[in-house]
Amino acid sequence: MNKNPSIVVFDIGNVLLRWDMHFLYESYFKTRKDAQAFIDETGLEAWNLEQDRGRNWEDAEAELVPRFPQYEKEIRAFRKQWHHMAPGVIAGTVLIKERLAALNTPLYAITNFAADTFAESQERFPTLKSFIDIVVSADEEVVKPDPAIYQVLLERNNLEAADCLFIDDSEKNVIGARAVGMHAHHFKSPYLLAEDLRRYGFDV
Incomplete structure (x- = not known):
């Protein structure tokens, strides 16, 4: 997979939203x-x-x-x-997301989340609304790392997997994304995310 991605796909919990x-x-x-x-x-x-x-x-x-x-x-x-359990956003990741948006980067999300608690979280933290499309596991009745949930995003939005960089704090979900042909970043901190994004050619 030599082609650099042009699309960024975020997980939500413990990437953009603190949850424990x-x-x-x-x-x-x-x-x-x-x-x-x-x-x-x-x-x-x-x-x-x-x-x-x-x-x-x-x-x-x-x-x-x-x-x-x-x-x-x-x-x-x-x-x-x-x-x-979800007291606030991870500010560094939100700021990176805002810089990507300012660069006109297409932004999407795939999240394992119950439908009602996700809707509540979007009301509390509006940054969770600002994506072209969000695949919520409860709506699809399938959870990461099942390949089907990544395919929902790709097929629904007519995207090529190789154009996408997927970001998730779960290693098994990262492996799942790579298995369908996406680039993927195992999230551990905003510092490392920003570094990896620049390596992929995003000017953040």
């Missing part, structure tokens, strides 16, 4: 270790992924609460107080 279950659950448990034990015991990450795949919250809670009734309050807090 611990931001909420540090208020419910004595230590981070205790909070992580709860997350692990209940399988909360896999449970949440099903909402990203399109399951509604009522069904999700009806599935998990009866299995862990001792944690009913904490489980129901996940949706009720979800906004505390």
Whole structure:
């Protein structure tokens, strides 16, 4: 793949928007270790992924609460107080995105996200609205790194994979993007992202 990309495709969570279950659950448990034990015991990450795949919250809670009734309050807090898990944007990445926009770079997004919490996040943080197209996993009922979710973006917008640089904090999602022919950047910091973008020829 020798051709430099001309299109940038962002992930949202932990690339543009800070997100961590611990931001909420540090208020419910004595230590981070205790909070992580709860997350692990209940399988909360896999449970949440099903909402990203399109399951509604009522069904999700009806599935998990009866299995862990001792944690009913904490489980129901996940949706009720979800906004505390996403307290703000990652400013450096937002500024890079704004510089790309000023260069007339076509900007898109692919995100694993529940439909309602993503809509809420867009209202709280308007930068999450400013893309040509956003593929939200819950709307498509498929999550990264399934090749189908990348193909939704490409086919819906008549894009060539080799023209796209995909940015994601998850290594497996980066591998998934490369598997369909995209360039990809494993996001760890705005510093490294800006450096890699310049290497690809974006004048940020």
